[in-house]
Amino acid sequence: MTQPLPIQPPDTPSRLVREQLLPLVAGLEHSDLYWLAGYAAGLAQGRMGGAVALPAVSAATAAAPVAATPASLTVLVASQTGNSKRQGERLLAAATAAGLNARLVRAADYSLKELARERLLFVVISTQGDGDPPDEARALFDQLLSKRAPKLPQLHFAVLSLGDSSYPKFCAAGQIFDERLLALGAQRLHDRADCDLDIETLATPWIHGSIERAREQFAELRIATVTPLRGATVGAPQTAAEHASGPSASRESPFAAEVLAVQRLTGRGSEREVYHLELALGDSGLRYEPGDALGILPRNPLESVQAVLEATRLDGDQSVTRDGITLPLAEWLTSRLEITQVSRPTLLALQERRASAALQELLAPASREALRNRMLRSQVADFLRDFPADWDATSLLAALRPLAPRLYSIASSRASVGDEVHTTVALVGDGAASRPNPGNPRWGAASRFVATHSVDGSMPIFIETNDRFRLPRDGTRDIIMVGPGTGVAPFRAFVQERAETGASGRNWLLFGARSFDHDFLYQLEWQAALKQKTLHRLDLAFSRDQAEKIYVQHRLLAAGHDVWDWLQNGANFYVCGDATRMAPDVNAALLQIGRQHGNLSDDSAVEWLAALTAEGRYLRDVY
């Protein structure tokens, strides 16, 4: 039973198909199209009484997803100059002619996730320069060679490698790919061919040979997967019950998460340093949902610890006991106590030892604003230096409050990244590139900790749930997301989650930063999401790219008509990021939109937003 179809399909589709079905299909992703193809073939076969009797599909089950796409051959092409692409196309044509169900995918559009599901894969890849893969395959290569690459016991593969033997590392990329797949547990269906400039000499016999092998293999796979179209659960996303299970780390007993990646996201021309952090959750049992936050317990910057020791002239090596715990003073200052942020109790303790008139005045109710500004600019060492006093180690410890964990919006969806958690961290400090102050850098504790963390080590973390910032349960609902700067982090998680769960509602993101060229966080991912139609609209506000400053609220106002329409249509509205200026400006813009496009009075615009909030459709995660 290897006949693909019992009848010849007509050359042109019927009018019904042309006018009604094709417009619907046009927007589907290739995985959907493959599913649909298999589904339709099954239907046709059933109706025609084909050799394999598929169960009749009732209306109730017609929409049930199929477990796996029908067994098929994927031809993965990684091409720089077009030679590999041509060979890939020859291979595809030959495979199709041989009756195989085959598709061709470019390496740039291919992910490890797809690979993990693949059964039969032919790779055509060339080698560039010093043994490198083509540009389009670099990302895939990095992933494949990383420790996160999945085991591939289900996979049969063969590699056609192209190169130029006048280069020292002839065909190295194909060789690496071939050996890596083998190392990941895949089975080599056919030996690799390393083609020189006379490509066809080896490529032609290789194509014939590997297709022969695939035909043998394919028949077997095909029988194994022609299964009823209904009731499939294999490979379905994990259930809610699984989500809820498992022990959780907490603030008190954080989990030491392995650091998988610390990657700067801002370009070299940027005035800001923003980092993307990826952590492995391993067997921690930690679970999170999009909208949750990641708690990080940092170690304070060395510069800040030294500044405290210098200002107090205390020896960092001396042992000190507090609350029954004995540690060297420097360790207390590094990992246990708050020294990058100044608290009022610390200043009161300082005043007690020092009794300075100036400090007394600063602590007076009238100086509240001045004190607040000064505290924002300063670290503990600055006050210790400005108001010198005699300190002993025990008193100093007593004056400092415990080091608090820092919370960052989670930037990943587990449905997309598996047992990992990602977040986005902006480096805080007047030692940052924009404001160099090498003599006395004042770094933010956790952002500096993340930015300088090595990829080998681990980082103490926990999950902080945030039920007030959740995606709509109803996946058909549209969402509008306003996330300038690192406020975009949870929306990366949202878009990932909605893509993985197949939510049909539209996703609209408004992002802003200083410059398009250097500060467009996750630019490549948003571009890919737009292409894949998992992000439906992206409005951008880059404040420094033109004479006038443009922020997200301006884009929101400019799109006011659509914003109103979306909200009237039931969309949720999310805001994440700066609480002092951005969030109020966005709120004001929403009121303006209500007045302008909803013809609301001042009061009813306020009521409208209040109602949206009460319905849980206007959600903010601002800080």
Add this chain to the structure above:
Amino acid sequence: MAETPPLSPVEGIKTRSRHLRGTLVESLADPVTGALADPDTQLIKFHGSYQQDDRDIREERRLQKLEPAYSFMVRTRLPAGVATPAQWLALTDLARKYGNGSLRLTTRQAFQIHGILKRNLKANIAAMNAALVDSIAACGDVNRNVMASANPLESALHAEAHRYAAQLSAHLLPNTRAYHEIWLDREKVAGTPDVEPIYGDTYLPRKFKAGIVVPPENDVDVFSQDLGFIAITEKDAADTRRIVGFNLVVGGGMGTTHGEPGTYARLADVLGYFDAAHLCAIGEAVLTTQRDFGDRTNRKHARLKYTIAERGVDWFRGEVERRSGVTLAPPRPFEFTSRGDRFGWTVGTGGRWHLTLRIESGRIADREAAAGQPAAPRWLSGLEAIARIHTGHFRLSPNQNLVIADVDASARPGIDALVREYGLDIHATARPVRRDALACVALPTCSLAMAEAERYLPGFLDALDLTLRQHGLQNEPLSVRITGCPNGCARPFLAEIALVGKAPERYNLHLGGDGLGQRLNRLYRENITEPEIIAALDPLFARYAAERTAGERFGDWVWRNQLVKAP
């Protein structure tokens, strides 16, 4: 059973482009990317621009989840490379405002501004046009910038050659209004579809290069052109030398592809002589023959040189004569005696003065001196200062150099003072090999480059100079050209020594061109590094120094001794 191969994808893009409009307007307006939609990256070439990216930081930005640092190069259409001081000043402003702070003089006598961001591209092109410089057809599958000799001695002849180059450029210009609509906001004229009487709807199969040379100088490398004209001059009744006609040469071209033996550099054939009045008719006939018979299935095989090589010179001559209605006479005699520029001050006809400056790789930028080093030349500011006081014109030479032309004797001291002040007098001190070398742009902006060229030229010349000095050859003329890939922008296959990029820090070494652009060099060593290049040249220089005949150039010596073999 021979199958007709499919047309190359670019042919489809051209066909669907509605005369080069494509979706350029939408691409320019897309705020999510600094790039254009893929098909538009082909179409924008016809508008005189290439999409590029800073390859030095491509990998870094990929890791940063940022797209490549895209920017655009804009190339001017500037027949014969002649520009006014006002145009020079306008281009300098744009280089600072939108570009990377430099102008680049190309080997085809055009200006390039690099590093223009997509959001500034329209403003840049509009401002150029306001200064009466356009970029129509400066790139793309059309007739590119028309070259002409820059000879400063024969001012009247140069003026004639310039006029013919401008005539030919105008005659072979695409007719579409797309450029004016997209960049200059000219209104669409309803109901009047574009017609391309010369090009047709799909333009040419590939780029097309034309140049006019005035012997005895072959500065335009006329045998590298698809369409070349060797000016034949006679003295008229008033004893003034004038161009009376041209020898037509066709089918030259440099571009090759590594690893594809079906591609090759080719010298143009001399087809015959015709009267100067027929210049445009002959040019159009050559162009339309290639339009109709060029290979549109394989862009690596689409240049005129392959059409002629495969169909024969006699067939081609017949097509040209039939299409133009002009019968070609036997070629008139001509002789080339040099290919370089005449550096320094020269006096031409009419007692007007001309100053030719050496501009390494054609790059006009203010250099910054390294700490402890003497002041570096400030080309952009210096030439800007000269443009402010200059009343004549500028000529870009085909060797990437610059002629400050048509200067009154009284104005020389003022220009000399600026040349000294800004350090622009390297022509007076540089050795011949450094004065005559060419390099294409290559990394970091050219997407085709496989190795460095412009940035590597100074360092390579240092290493070469060391070796030449060891053999007492440092003052001999020697033509050295470096390109980052085998497409041949700096006409490498006509050099005595050429480095053709193969991979980072690796080049093919070609030897044996003559000094006059009349003989192609050949591959001597493949895919080697600088130490290997120097090690290969060193024993050759030793033998050359000992064995050469009087006046024999290195390339001729290599050839005479059969040190390079036919492939």
